[in-house]
Amino acid sequence: MEHCYNKGCGKQFKVSDNSSTSCTFHPGEPYFHDAYKEWTCCKKRSTDFTEFLNFKGCKTSFHSHVKPVEKPKPKPVEVVDEISKPPAKPQEPMQRPDASSPLIPLPVQVTASLKKSLEEQLEKLKLLADGDKSENNAVKVGDPCQHRGCAVKYDGPQSDHSKCIYHPGFPVFHEGMKYWTCCQRKTSEFDVFMKQEGCEQGNHVWKKTAAELQAVPTCRTDWHQTPSHVYATFYAKNAVPEQCSIQANPVKLKVKLVFDAGKSLFEKEMVLGGIIDIEQSDVTLAGPKVEVKMKKAEAAAWKTLDIKEN
Known part of the structure; x- marks a missing residue:
């Protein structure tokens, strides 16, 4: 059968x-x-x-007594067990370059808003840059004291003996608050801010020359980062492009900013918290600020912008 x-x-x-x-x-x-x-x-x-x-x-x-030929079974798909795979080795950090290597000027872009603002004060900027001592720079009756926060105006030689109470810092407007960096008395009311008495006493300054720019205090600096870039923002209003210098090497940033339409100077040298690619970094000069955009040389989060401040 x-x-x-x-x-x-x-x-x-x-x-x-x-x-x-x-x-x-x-x-x-x-x-x-x-x-x-x-x-x-x-x-x-x-x-x-x-x-x-x-x-x-x-x-x-x-009826059929012939056993059918079995179809070949498909080869099983190899399933890779992700859990059993050895973890990838962490990427070795880059060797930090020598901080004493030469500084290279970063390319600068000037926005149209800044150009327009500076055009209105072009003649005055030229006088400050050249150290002009003509009659235009002589102190006249009615000229205000150049110190921030001092409301005294020149009324003859006797004005030199009056008190100059001023703010050595600079004004900051951030998230609705107004304050001076020197005394940090914050308020949301602009009139209250304008009436805040200075926190330092000294001599009146009726005219500022290029040499006196060295005495101007620093400007506020912020920074933030993305996975690929670090942005350093200097709130130097109306910076003068011809007199500004922003240089860097892979681990150092040096800035010289002449701002306030030529009245103020800010200089700082930073040892950066990471390594940057100089060729892919640049600077933007805008009306209210100067922004340095630095390309990270390695995909790592920075703990700080300036190592020297920590």
């Missing part, structure tokens, strides 16, 4: 009687999906496996 290999038959038969014995079977394939079992040939389906096996075949022919 031979076993019939037609799907859905499973009966035994004599080979000699095969031509006279009919076989009812499924020519298709079994298919299992979403809890259903069905035959692809007749689409009979059920969720019960016993019922599925008892489905009567949909085709009649002769």
Whole structure:
């Protein structure tokens, strides 16, 4: 007796009687999906496996004693176990370059707003830059004291002996608050801010020359960073492009800013908290500020802008 290999038959038969014995079977394939079992040939389906096996075949022919050739099984997809993978080795930090390497001037862009503001004071800036001592620079009655916060005006030689009470710092306007950097008396009212008495006493200054710029106090500096860049912002209003100098090497930044339309000077040298790419760094001079955009040489967060201040 031979076993019939037609799907859905499973009966035994004599080979000699095969031509006279009919076989009812499924020519298709079994298919299992979403809890259903069905035959692809007749689409009979059920969720019960016993019922599925008892489905009567949909085709009649002769029994077959030839075992069907098994289809090759697909090769299993190799699943990589991410948990078992060894962790990637952390990237080695760059070797910090020598801070004494030459400083290179960074390219500077001047905004249209700053150009327009400076055009209005061009003649005055030229006089300050050249140290002009003509009659235009002589002190006149009614000239105000150049110290910030001092409201005294020149009324003759006796004015030199009056008290000069002023703010050695500079004004800051940030998030609705107004204050002087020297005494930090914050207020949200502009009139109250303007009436704040100075915190230092000295001599009146009726005219400022280029040499006297060295005595002007520093300006407020902020900084922030992105994954690729570090931005240092100097709130130096109306900076004079021809007299400003911003230089850097991979680990040092040196700035010289002549601002307040030529009345103030700020100089500072910083040892940077990271390494920068000089060729992809630049400077923007705008009306209210100077922004230095520095490209990080390595993808790492800086803890500080200036190492010397920490």
